[in-house]
Amino acid sequence: MTTTAKLDSARVELSPGTEAVVPLQIRNTGDVVEGYRIEVLGAPAAWTTVEPAVIEGLYPGTSTTATVRFAPPRSAAVPAGTLDFGIRVVPFEHVDETVIPEGVVEVLPFLDTTAELLPRTSHGRSGARHRVALDNRGNVPVTVSLTAADDNGALGFRVRPQILAVNPGTVEFADVRVKPETRLWRGPDVTMPFTVTAAAENTTPVLLDGAHVQVATIPKWFFKALLALLLLLALLALLWFTLLKPVIESAAKSSVEDEVAQAQEAAAAAQQAATAAQQSSTGAGQAAAAAQEQVAQMEDLTQNFLPPTEILTPTTQRMTVQTPPSPTAVDADPFVVPDGGTFRLTDLVLNNPQGDFGRLLLTQTPAGGDPAVLFDVALENFRDNDFHFQTPIVLPSGTALTMSVICRAPGQPQNETSPPTQCDDALVFSGQLAVPAPPPAP
DSSP, rough: EEEEEEEEEEEEOOTOOOEEEEEOOOOOOOOEEEEEEEEEEGGGGEEEESSSSSEEEEETTEEEEEEEEOOOOEEETSSSSSEEEEEEEESSSSSGBBBBOEEEEOOOOOOOOOEEEEESSSSSHHHEEEEEEEEEEEOOOOEEEEEEETTTTTTEEEEEEEEEEEOOOOOEEEEEEEEEEEOOSHHHHEEEEEEEEEEESSOOOOEEEEEOOOOEEEEEEEHHHHHHHHHHHOOOOHHHHIIIIHHHHHHHHHHHHHHHHHHHHHHHHHHHHHHHHHHHHHHHHHHHHHHHHHHHHHHHHHHHOOOOOOOEEEEEEEEEEEOOOOSSEEOOEEEEETTTTEEEEEEEEEEEEOOOEEEEEEEOOOOOOOOEEEEEHHHHHHHHSEEEEEEEEEEEEOOOOEEEEEEEEOOOOTTSSSSOSEEEEEEEEEEEEEEOOOOOOO
C-alpha cells in the first residue's frame, strides 16, 4: 500500500442543525510524490463535506490532515438513527490502491410539532365544526392527544380522533365539533371562547384558542318583518273596504240588472214564439188534411194502373275468334236467347286490332230454323267499327246469335317483334233481355 488514511473518530454523534468535525489523517507511504481526491460515501454524503477535497504534492513518508465536516439539516428528511459512511481516498498515481476508512454517524432525534385550529372562530345556531392540523416537522414520529374545553361549561365538544400518530414530514387532521349546551332563541350573538390542547410526548402542550359565536334562532329582522307584514295586511284590508268592495258590489248589481233585463226580453220573445207556434200548428193541421186528400187521390189513381208484363235486364257480351288462315269460317261461342225471353239488340262493336284480312259474319239462327246473316263485313275495311240501332233488332226465344270469321291473312301491326300467325278478331254486343213478369199476387 502506498497510502494510509484514518479518521480520528470513527463514530460521530450530533443533532440535526448542528455540526461535527472529524480530522482525517492521510500518509504517503509510497516512494513518489502523490496527490489525492477525497469523496464521502453513504447517506451522510448529502450533508457532509471534506476540506480540502483534493490534496496535491504529498511527498513520500509525509502526512497531511483533511477535515470531514458533518452538518445534517434540521429537517424531517434526516431521520433519527445510525447512518454508515465512508471516506474514499483515491491516489492520483496509484488509483488501484484507493483506501476507504469507514465510520458511523448517529443522528439524534428532535421534535418540532406545530398545531393550528381551523377556523379560529365559527358561527352557528346549533354548533359548528373546527379542524386541528398537526404538522410534524421533526425527524421522529410523534403521538398527539387532543382535548377541548371551555372555562364556562357552555359548550359541548366531540373530538375525532382524540389521539393522532403523525409521521415525520406529514400533516394529520382531527375534527372538533362544538355545540352550545343551551339554545339561543333571540337576542344578540354570544361569543363562547374555548381551548383545544394538543399534547405530544416529551414536549410542552400546545394550546389553541378558538371561539364559537352562537347565533340566535330567531333573527333580528324577524319582528321587523312581522310588523311590516301586519301593516301590509292592514293596508290591504283598508283598500278592500274603501275601494275594492264598493266597486265589486256596484259591478255585481249592474250585472244582475242586465241579466234580469235580458231574462225579461227572453220571456217576451218566448211568448211571441209560442203565439207563432200556435198559429203554425193551425196551418200544419190544414196542411195535413190537404195531404190526406192527395194521398187518397193517389190511391185512386194507382188502383187503375196495370201490372207490368215483362222484366227488362241489360245484357252485354263479347265474342272472340282466333284462327290461322283458312278458307273455312270459324265460329265463336253463340249467344242463345233463353226460353220464354226476347233479346233486343241495340249496340254492336266490331274489333280488328291487328288489321287482319278476311270476313266477319254475324248470323242469327231461330230455334229449328235456318241461319240468317245480319252482318257480313270485310276485315281489312276496319279496325274498330260500332253500330247503334234506334230500333232494336229483336231476337225471339231460342234464337242463337253467332259470330264467324274467315281468315285469309293475319294483319301486320307496327312495332311488333314477331308477326302474328293467326287472325284475332272480336265482337261486343249489348241490349235488353225481356222475360215475362210473374203474375201479381192476389
